[in-house]
Amino acid sequence: MIRRKPIIAGNWKMNNTMEEAEKLVAHLLGLIEKRDREVVICPSFVCLSRTAELLKDHDVALGAQNMHYEDNGAFTGEVSPLFLKEVGVTYVILGHSERRHIFGEKDDLINKKVKATLKHDMNPIVCVGETLEERESNVTFEIIKNQVYGSLAGLEKEKMGKLVIAYEPVWAIGTGKTATKEDANEVIGYIRKLLAEKFGKEAGDKTRILYGGSVKPANIKELMDMEEIDGALVGGASLKAVEFSEIANYDITE
Numbered sequence: 133m134i135r136r137k138p139i140i141a142g143n144w145k146m147n148n149t150m151e152e153a154e155k156l157v158a159h160l161l162g163l164i165e166k167r168d169r170e171v172v173i174c175p176s177f178v179c180l181s182r183t184a185e186l187l188k189d190h191d192v193a194l195g196a197q198n199m200h201y202e203d204n205g206a207f208t209g210e211v212s213p214l215f216l217k218e219v220g221v222t223y224v225i226l227g228h229s230e231r232r233h234i235f236g237e238k239d240d241l242i243n244k245k246v247k248a249t250l251k252h253d254m255n256p257i258v259c260v261g262e263t264l265e266e267r268e269s270n271v272t273f274e275i276i277k278n279q280v281y282g283s284l285a286g287l288e289k290e291k292m293g294k295l296v297i298a299y300e301p302v303w304a305i306g307t308g309k310t311a312t313k314e315d316a317n318e319v320i321g322y323i324r325k326l327l328a329e330k331f332g333k334e335a336g337d338k339t340r341i342l343y344g345g346s347v348k349p350a351n352i353k354e355l356m357d358m359e360e361i362d363g364a365l366v367g368g369a370s371l372k373a374v375e376f377s378e379i380a381n382y383d384i385t386e
């Protein structure tokens with residue numbers, strides 16, 4: 133079995149004022165125990181700078197929830213990779229289903245953002261996942277293939293080491309419905325196969341692929357015990373220090 137360093141990432145989405153963020157981070161830092169995995173928190177853009185100060189000297193990485201692909205220019209309301217680098221961001225969530233479905237982001241746009249993230253030496257967390265309608269129509273694998281190949285088109289093999297993928301079935305996000313561990317493992321295994329076909333065996337073997345969708349302290353361990361699953365992208369449960377720390381501190385089965 134190939135061991136990849138697990139990642140537990142918390143996506144706060146559009147939650148937490150500065151004051152709430154400060155309290156949450158302070159509480160969380162006192163609870164995180166394990167050092168054999170990466171823990172990432174992704175606050176709003178507004179809270180990044182303050183969160184970076186609080187995380188200084190702690191083993192928790194800072195992530196952003198989106199990014200523009202240009203360094204600067206007339207892009208009102210957008211955030212440049214340079215701004216993120218400057219405050220210490222090392223992970224950037226891209227193509228989250230809420231960006232795809234609420235804000236209309238398509239794979240070609242996500243692809244530009246992925247390339248910009250890598251150009252600036254940050255780790256993209258590229259999200260893919262099917263809707264309930266797509267799953268029920270038995271087109272999950274086709275959808276995943278299009279999203280993976282579309283959002284990763286033209287990536288240089290040498291940069292694949294920084295890539296992280298998150299498989300998030302849209303129907304499992306914020307609904308309390310988790311994909312079964314077997315289903316999640318199967319789709320993630322399929323993503324690994326796609327990576328190997330396109331970018332070589334090493335990319336398939338080494339890329340960390342996370343599961344996201346109603347991850348909780350009660351289901352993290354069974355998900356992490358699956359061979360293909362390398363971590364979790366956590367939404368709702370990342371807003372509570374105790375819950376998120378219990379997820380981040382899950383026990384690894386040797």
Ligand SMILES: O=C[C@H](O)COP(=O)(O)O
Pocket residue numbers: 143228300304305306307308344345346347365366367368369
């Ligand atoms: O980015 C996180 C995912 O959308 C999962 O959210 P959730 O844990 O609230 O289902």
